[in-house]
Amino acid sequence: MKKINLFNEIIIASNTELSQALSSNKEFGITLKGEIKYAPFDPSDIFIYQGKVTPQPASALSLPKAQSKQELLGKNYQVLEDDDRILIKAGGAWQDIINYNVRNCFYDDTTGDGVAQFGDEEVEEMGWKVTDFDVSYRELVEHLEEKADITLVCIESLEPSYQFSGMGYLNDLQLAKKVMFEYCQQRIKEKVFNDPDYTQEILDDDQLETAQFFKVL
Secondary structure, three states, rough: OOEEOOOOOOOEEEEHHHHHHOOOOOOOEEOOOOOEEEEEOOOOOOOEEEEEOOOOOOOOOOOOOOOOHHHHHHOEEEEEEEEEEEEEEOOHHHHHEEEEEEOOOOEEEEEOOOOOOOOOEEEEEHHHHHHHHHHHHHHHHHHHHHHHOOOEEEEOOOOOOOOOEEEEOOOHHHHHHHHHHHHHHHHHHHHHHHOOOHHHHHOOOOHHHHHHOOOOO
């Protein structure tokens, strides 16, 4: 797993390209990689910013005041201009970043309820089935983060109290499916053959179907 903590991460974008986007009067986005993209947005991209900047109208008495990139992007971003580079810290805009990206993530871990669903239909089916054996989504997520190729985009801090919110993205779907299946199979085997509460004789119909699905029985 690759963890990207936006409280610490600095996004580097082209000063020239960002200037063009800000003055274009078009909706644009800045990706996690610092690329400038225009709408319609590709769902495979992860964005730290999306928006459209409307130029201030000139009054009869004066020209509009020039705004800095910090002002144009908004107070939730920290912006530093370094020649033809723009350095951006976006952790303060996390709630907006969730809104830009959550519909396209593999799992959503941004609420107090924890992960409740996986974005891929086959992986979700496995996750839903294995709950019959008291295996939680949290356990599954932790295993996938350890064994699969996942990018975790998050905010995480220790002070003044622990704070975490994140979204997971798959880089290799086929690997994730393999890891998920094998782990669910292993956990069910452990329960059926070692846990007296899950012996084959007392499994209900749903548990039997799940055990057969994962080729345990």
